[in-house]
Amino acid sequence: MEYDIKGPGGGAGVRTEGLSKAYGQTSVLNGLSFELKAGEFTAVVGRSGCGKTTLLRLLGCLEAPDEGSVSVDGEPRSDLNPDTRIMFQEDRLLPWKTVLENVGLGLAGDWRRVAMTALGDVGLGLRQGDWPRTLSGGQRQRVALARALAHSPKLLLLDEPMGALDALTRIGMQALVERVWASRGFTALLVTHDVAEAITLADRVILLENGRISQDLKISLPRPRQRDMDFAKLESEVLNWILSLYAGYI
Amino acid sequence: MTGNPQPKPPRVNPGGGLILKKFRKRLTPWLLPIVLIVYWQIAANMGWINPRILPSPLNVFRAFVRLLMNGELLENVxxxxxxxxxxxxxxGSIGLTLGLVTATWRFMETLLDTTLQMVRTIPNLALLPLVIIWFGIGEKAKVFLxxxxxxxxxxxxxxxxxRSVDLNLISMARVYGLDRLALWRHVILPGALPSILVGVRFSLGVMWMTLIVAETIAASSGLGYMASNAREMMQTDVIVLTILIYAFxxxxxxxxxxxxxxxFLSWRAVNAA
Known part of the structure; x- marks a missing residue:
């Protein structure tokens, strides 16, 4: 099926109940229950292997949990849904389609107009006819963001989409993500290992440890966030959590 | 300061130099064949080559005109x-279908692949004697080979x-709501196309080779027949002509x-230029 085009629809509330997942003998998530408020921006941090990406895959219904459930806007969710979109670590653009065709992937009806609007939102309207290989890494991720936005998602899952970008490009990309989130109002969940990025973007930072939430911190700094003293204090607090986890392993 | 080399004045050569350069670039690959042919003609004229062994280029050209005029050449081509x-x-249809089927269904791969890999190692021309017994020397024999x-x-x-289409792209396409048909159309087939076209080019080579051999050994018409017929009448000019036409x-x-x-592959860097 291809999806109809909808206008911006705000954000969806997400609730998980006792989410568990194991691969073979290795348990990755252990009875995870939490709630994401509609329109909230949440970041999940934790050391690698803590289950961040698995959590995102379960929320996006790319995989089914062993136990527990995910519900979106009160409805139980077990299959891929057009109101949820994922941005991956890699851009995953189709190299044989132009930038505009990539953005319009999976849209029905007047897809060009919708794709063009989304492409304009990420500032790449002029590159619509180009092949993806002619774009830089940062531009390619912006196209991937436009592709997600074209579907007007109510829930956007971001799986370290800025992890592979250089520092300057990453800051630009963060500002862009914040801007479209603020204007479109979707619920966002960002998985990242970059604490500064989490604090720059999120209303709430969750620390995942051994498949459980070990810290849950509200960030109430005014937006757009400056890297000032308050920011630095929060950053070092979150870093200290993570490092104290590492202490057990070193 | 005297030791400093003077900057060379830019070469004033409006347009002309560029055209000459382009022309030279186009011409250079043909230089060697032209020299060879000229040398060949001279050698034939001087009587260094026995015309029954190798005809002169001019004679080959005459044979070309002769066969073109009496319609024999066009008919055989x-x-x-x-x-x-x-x-x-x-x-091509059989190969494409088999490839699609085995790459899509694991069961079909298990069932067919071993057999196909075994059969593929047989040179198709090894079947020639059998094919002549089955089909005689008619059209079917050649087409079958x-x-x-x-x-x-x-x-x-x-x-x-x-099989080598990036699985990440496939899972992305699923997230973005492509159904099975759209997945094939937008992701799997375009992803497989470069490889399929490599197969097409390779099999075009196999196609000509098979045809030449089959027509030379067993045929009553066609270019290969024309060549083997010429051999019986010692018309070396026609034989060389046939070889050139095959090359063409x-x-x-x-x-x-x-x-x-x-x-179809303009999205790839190598083909962009």
Whole structure:
């Protein structure tokens, strides 16, 4: 099926109940229950292997949990849904389609107009006819963001989409993500290992440890966030959590 | 300051130099063949080469004009091309279908792949004696042999092409709501196309080779027949002409294959220029 085009629809509330997942003998998530408020921006941090990406895959219904459930806007969710979109670590653009065709992937009806609007939102309207290989890494991720936005998602899952970008490009990309989130109002969940990025973007930072939430911190700094003293204090607090986890392993 | 070399004045050569350069670039690849042919003609004129062993280029050209005028050449080229085209179409369809089926269904791969890999190692021309017994020296024999030769390169490359499509792209396409048909149309087939076209180019080569051998050994029409007939009458000029025409047709097929690649694979850097 291809999806109809909808206008911006705000954000969806997400609730998980006792989410568990194991691969073979290795348990990755252990009875995870939490709630994401509609329109909230949440970041999940934790050391690698803590289950961040698995959590995102379960929320996006790319995989089914062993136990527990995910519900979106009160409805139980077990299959891929057009109101949820994922941005991956890699851009995953189709190299044989132009930038505009990539953005319009999976849209029905007047897809060009919708794709063009989304492409304009990420500032790449002029590159619509180009092949993806002619774009830089940062531009390619912006196209991937436009592709997600074209579907007007109510829930956007971001799986370290800025992890592979250089520092300057990453800051630009963060500002862009914040801007479209603020204007479109979707619920966002960002998985990242970059604490500064989490604090720059999120209303709430969750620390995942051994498949459980070990810290849950509200960030109430005014937006757009400056890297000032308050920011630095929060950053070092979150870093200290993570490092104290590492202490057990070193 | 005197030691400093003066900056060279920019070469004033409006347009002319560029055209000359382009012309030279185009001409250079043809230089060696031209020199060879001229040398060959001189050698023939001087009597260094026995014309019964190797005719002069001019005589080959005369044979070309003669056969063109009496219609023999065009008729035989038409017959050969029809055989090649039909065999390629049938073999290509079989190879493509087999490749799609085995790459898509694990069961079909298990069932068919071992057999296909075994059969593919048999040179298709080894079947020639058997094919003559089965079909005689008619059209079927030639087409059958070409089908045998063309099927496997296309099969292998289609299978490999589909299997090597990036799984990340497929899972992305699923998230973005593409159904099975759209997934094939937008992701799997375009992803497999470069490999499939490699198979096409390879099998075009196999196609001509099979046709030449089959027509030379067992045929009553076609270019190969024309050559083997000329051999019996010691018409070396016709034999050389046939070889040149084969070369020309082979090159033509390659040009078509390249054009297909440029048309369908323009998204790849190598073909962009």
């Amino acid at each position: 038409k017959v050969s091309c029809a055989r090649a085209g039909l065999g390629f179409l049938i073999g 070409i089908v045998c030769g063309v099927t496997f390169p296309i099969y292998l490359n289609t299978f490999h092409g589909i 047709l082979g090159k033509l097929a390659d040009v078509v294959a390249r054009a297909l690649e440029r048309r």
